[in-house]
Amino acid sequence: MDRRHFLGSLAALGLAGCGDQRLRAQAVYMLVDASGTYAREAHKAQLIVNYLLGSLQPGDSLAVARVRSRSFTEQDIVAKATFDARPSQANAQKRAFRDRVEAEFRILRGSAYTDITGALLQGALFLAETGAGTRTIVIFSDMQEELDRVTQRDFPIDLRNIRVVAVNVVKLGTDNIDPRRYLGRLQAWEKRVIDAGAADWRVINDLERLDRILAKS
């Protein structure tokens, strides 16, 4: 084996190693519903962000985005970071991330419509770009999608290899009148997400059990 081949093999080995590193990493994309009255739940969203910051390891990625009237856009991403491999740097990044999200949530204003599908598509794109092995979308929402007449979202979406976790899915006033609406809404989303190829779907309403967000089934 000549020198060029040897160096080539080393480079290939290095690239394989790097690829492998990313496969072990986790990436989480959190959607925070900013529509209507749900915007008042933002302080709970901050708790979840803090939990994720405390749980994610160096090398993992996290992004927090708002769900607004049309959310298939990078402009709705409040903060995003891939944490440094060095623990001290990662801790500093996490502090900055928390401050940024806190500041954004303080001035969060409700939107007229709720484009969950668009936000999911944006999240899937972000997660694909991270190249992380474990990809999770956390939806902090009542899962009530409302679109204006112009916005088109009734097409199949691709969520392959992505875990989708709905958190704090509060009951609406109409759900209390007819609980089937709430259950039907959750079932419809589950079907849509699973049909889109998602690896997992789970609902966590008890904020004491946030460990289930990152726990693999």
Added chain:
Amino acid sequence: MSAQPWMVWPDNVALSALVLAAAAMVFLYAARKPMHELIRALGAALGGPLRLAARWLSAAAAEMSARNKAVLLAQGRQETGQRLEREFERLAAILDRDLQGYPALQRRLLDEITRIEEDYKKCGEVPPPPPDWTEAVAAVATVKGGGELVVRVLEEIRGSIERIHDKTVAEYRRAYESRHRILAGFLPFWRSVDRNLGQVEKNLADLRSSVETVDGHMARYEQIQAASDRAQHTLTVSAFTQFAIALLVMLVAAGGAFINFKLIALPMSEMVGAGDYLTANLRTSEVAALVIILVEASMGLFLLEAMRVTHLFPRIANLNERLRRRMVWIALVLLVALAGVEAALALMRDLLIADKQALLQSLAAQPPPAAESWLARIPTAGQMVLGFLLPFALAFVAIPLESLIHSSRAVGGALAVALMRAAALALRLAAAAARHASRVLVRLYDVAIVVPLALERSLRAHAARAEPGVERTRA
């Protein structure tokens, strides 16, 4: 009961079974001789190779035992020879040290004895006795008619005698005082002589003890030279003991290495990254920490090797003195540098943990902890000291490692011989079992065809009775 294919009479199970049994019996009787031969042949075919394998294993065990003995005796010879050499060197050092001082000691003793003799002679000089006045006094006393003159003479004589007496007594006392002073001066000399003689006695006792040790080693060496079984047994027991002790120390060292690993694994992630993995569950930072510990152990190994404490690398042992000294210094400097790195890593570990804790507390919106007192600094200081000392402690692993390696040959050989002997015994037992099983099967076969055999015997007996001339044969 439903009809089965084997039933000759589907309605009558018992009769069908009886007919089949009779038919089978006839068939088995007809095949008796070849079946017996077949069973015996199977027994022999099974038992023969097993016996052969057992014999081969026994022979191999004996050969290995002989080889083990030779290796063990060679090792023992070398070890005892080295120990004898060291004892002789020690003895020579003692003799050099003590005998070198003996002429001076002897001179000192002679001087002291001479002075004591001189002083003794001085003690022997006594003052002259007083003049012999008694005879003159007796002569004057016998003078007749001397009257007053005699009395005066006698009084004069008495006065003179008393003065002389006083003078003599005073001189006598002075002489005795001087002798007492001389005798008092003896004391330090006596003590010095006593001390010198005590030193001589102690030296001789040390010498005797060393000589006894040498005698013991010589006796052992002679036994090894004679390749006696007792020597082999002693060496085997010694090897097992050495192996067990070395293993125990290695386990303790492994515990130390684990603590060391825990100290530096986390801070190493600050250098090589926390998210890098070499294999499925092995982080690069953990491997890096492990490598540092192994490098420290290697440096310790080289250091002890260069100091000639261990003898694992003949290449290092054969280095010239200058190179060897350089190697000692290089290994020591590297070890100190690595120990310093470890102390720094231990400090970094503490800082990282504190930082992570502070982050988690701020994320959980908990109030920050109160200002740390000096007590909280103790674990940090302890970690740093531990991080600095553990590499040096690990360096000494080379000594039990050498013992483990050296004794493992003898221990492994003895265990292999024991295993081979056990396997040979098991094979021999299996061979005997196969042989006996074939005999039992032959008997069982005959039991199965007992009716035709009984018929055969009665027919033979009848035929023998009908023809008396024909010799009776056994069935």
